[in-house]
Amino acid sequence: MYVIINRDDGPGPVPAVRSATRLPAIHVLGDFVMKPGSGLAERDIPDYELLYFPEGTGTVYRVGEREYTLREPCFIVTRPGEVHSYRYDRHEPTRHLFVHFWLRDFPVAALPLLMPFGPSVIPYAGDFLVSLLKQMLAIAHLHPERLQESGSLLLLSLLAEIHYLPGDGPTSGEAVRLPPQIEKALRIVEQAIPAPLSVETLAGRVGWTPEHLSRSFVRHLGYTPKEAITRRRIELACQLLLHGQKSVKEIAFEVGFADQNYFSRVFKATKAVTATEYRNKHYHPRYADLAAVTGGESLYPPNRVFFGER
Numbered sequence: 001m002y003v004i005i006n007r008d009d010g011p012g013p014v015p016a017v018r019s020a021t022r023l024p025a026i027h028v029l030g031d032f033v034m035k036p037g038s039g040l041a042e043r044d045i046p047d048y049e050l051l052y053f054p055e056g057t058g059t060v061y062r063v064g065e066r067e068y069t070l071r072e073p074c075f076i077v078t079r080p081g082e083v084h085s086y087r088y089d090r091h092e093p094t095r096h097l098f099v100h101f102w103l104r105d106f107p108v109a110a111l112p113l114l115m116p117f118g119p120s121v122i123p124y125a126g127d128f129l130v131s132l133l134k135q136m137l138a139i140a141h142l143h144p145e146r147l148q149e150s151g152s153l154l155l156l157s158l159l160a161e162i163h164y165l166p167g168d169g170p171t172s173g174e175a176v177r178l179p180p181q182i183e184k185a186l187r188i189v190e191q192a193i194p195a196p197l198s199v200e201t202l203a204g205r206v207g208w209t210p211e212h213l214s215r216s217f218v219r220h221l222g223y224t225p226k227e228a229i230t231r232r233r234i235e236l237a238c239q240l241l242l243h244g245q246k247s248v249k250e251i252a253f254e255v256g257f258a259d260q261n262y263f264s265r266v267f268k269a270t271k272a273v274t275a276t277e278y279r280n281k282h283y284h285p286r287y288a289d290l291a292a293v294t295g296g297e298s299l300y301p302p303n304r305v306f307f308g309e310r
Contacts, residue, residue, distance in 0.1 A: 022104065022105040022106045023106060023152035023153060023155075023156055024048075024101045024102065024103050024104065024106050024152055024155055024156060024159075025101060025102045025103075025104050025148060025152065025308065026099060026100075026101050026136070026140075026147055026148060026151050026152060026155060026308035027047055027100040027101055027102060027307070027308050028099075028100045028305055028306065028307050028308065029097075029098060029099035029100065029136060029137060029140055029305075029306050029308070030097070030098060030137070030305045030306060031095070031096075031097045031098075031134075031137055032095070032096060032097075032098070033093050033094070033095045034088045034093060034094045034095075034096070035088070035093060036088065036089055036090055036091050036092055036093060036094075037088065037089075037090045038088050039085065039086050039087040039088055040085055040086040041085060042062075042083060042084070042085040043083070043084065043085070044080075044081050044082060044083045044084070044271070045078065045080060045081075045082075045100070046080055046235055046238030046239055047080060047100050047101060047102050047239070048077070048078065048079055048080065048100070048101050048102070048103070048114060049076075049077075049078040049098060049099070049100050049101075050075060050076070050077055050078075050098065050099050050101070050133075050155075050158070050159070050162075051075065051076040051078075051096050051097065051098040052073075052074070052075050052076075052096065052097045052098075052124075052130055052133055053070050053073060053074055053076070053094070053095070053096045054073050054095055054096075054097070054130065055073060055094075055095065056070065056071045056072040056073060057070060057071070057088075057089035057092060057094050058070075058071070058089040058090060058091070058092075059086065059087065059088050059089050059094050060086070060087040061076060061084065061085075061086055061120075061121065062084060062085050062086075062087075063078065063082050063083070063084040063120050064082065064083060064084075066120065068120070068121045070121070072123050072125065073123065073124060073125045074121050074122055074123045074124060075121075075122040075124055075129075075162055075165075076120060076121055076122075077113060077114065077118065077119065077120060077122070077162075078120070079114060079116065079118075080235050080238075081231065081235070081270075097130070097133050097134070097137065099133065099136060099155065101155060101308075102239065103190075105190075105191070106156075107187050107190065108186065108187075108190065109178075109183040109186060109187055111159055111160070111163065112163065113159060113162055113163045114159070115178070116221055116222070117221075122162055122165045122166070123165070123166070124162075124165055129158060129161055129162065132154050132155075132157060132158040132161075133154075133158060135154055136151045136154050136155060137306065139151050139154075140306035140308070141306060144306070147306075147308050148308055151308070178220055178221075179216060179220065181206040181207065181208055181213070181216070182206075182216055182217065182220055182221070184205070184206050185202055185205075185206050185213065185217075185225065185228075186228070188202060188205055188206070189202070189225075189228050189229055189232050190232065193229065193232040193233055193236060193255070193256065194233060194236060194254060194255045194256040195256070196256065197229055199213065199214065199224075199225045199226050199229075202225055202229075203225070210225075213225055214226075230266060230270070231270065233255045233256050233257065234255075234266065234267060234270045234271070236255045237251050237252070237255045237263075237267065237275065238271075238278065240254065240255070241275055241278055241279040248260065248263075248264070248275045248276060251275070252264075252275075263275075
C-alpha cells in the first residue's frame with residue numbers, strides 16, 4: 001500500500017531539504033517484465049543501480065567473477081564500473097523494478113551499502129521497502145516535476161533501510177570498515193574532482209605519506225589513489241557524455257584532462273570503448289525483450305522508462 005500526497009496547497013519545504021542534505025539524484029527508473037530466455041549482455045554503468053526482483057526465479061545475475069541464481073525475492077545493488085550481466089528465467093517472465101541514480105555531492109562513505117566490495121544481492125520478501133520503490137515510480141508517472149525532491153528522499157530512506165539487511169557479503173551492519181583516513185581520502189576525491197588533485201596533496205590532507213596511502217588503498221580497495229582519482233574523472237565524463245551536447249574535447253577539459261588524446265586513451269583503457277561509442281551505447285531500452293503485461297500497478301504503467309535528471 002502506498003499513497004500519493006497531492007500538495008495542491010502550494011510548494012512545501014522539500015526543495016530546501018534536498019539542497020541542505022545533498023540527496024542522491026535519480027536518473028532513470030522503471031518496472032519491467034522480461035520475456036523468458038531474454039537477458040542483458042555484459043556491461044558496466046556510470047551510475048548506481050538498485051533493482052528489486054519480487055519473485056524467485058531461475059534468473060542468473062553475474063557481477064565480476066561471482067554468479068547468483070535469484071531463487072528468492074531480493075534487492076540487487078550495482079556500483080559504477082562493475083561489469084555485470086543478466087540471464088532471465090528460461091521458462092517464466094521475469095519482473096524487476098529498478099532505479100539508476102547518482103550520489104552527486106552525497107558522500108558514499110555515509111552509505112556503506114554502496115562502498116566497493118559491499119553486498120550485491122540482498123534477500124528481501126517484505127512489502128514495506130518495495131512500497132518505497134513503487135512510490136518513486138508513482139511520483140515519476142503522476143508528478144514528474146516532484147521526482148527529484150520527493151523521490152530522492154524516498155530513495156535515501158530505502159538505501160538506509162537496505163543497509164541493515166543481510167546480504168551476500170558482509171552483513172550491511174558490518175559492511176566494509178575502512179580506515180578513517182581512506183574514507184576521508186575517498187570523500188576528498190569525490191568533492192575535489194574535477195579540480196587538480198595529486199596523490200601527494202591527498203596524502204597530506206589525511207595525514208599519511210603518499211607511499212603509505214598508496215599501500216593502504218591497494219590493500220583495502222584493490223587500486224591506488226591515482227587510479228581512484230582517474231576513475232572519478234572518468235565517471236564524471238560518463239555522466240557528461242550521456243547528459244548534454246558537449247563535445248568529447250570539451251568534456252575532457254571539463255573533467256580535468258589537459259590533453260584530449262590522453263583522455264581518449266584513458267577512457268578506452270577504463271571502459272573498453274571510446275567516449276563516442278560509450279555515448280551511443282548506453283541507456284537505450286531494449287523494448288524487444290519486454291513481455292506483454294495485462295495488469296500492473298494502478299498508479300504507474302509497466303514496461304515504461306521514467307527519466308529524472310538527464
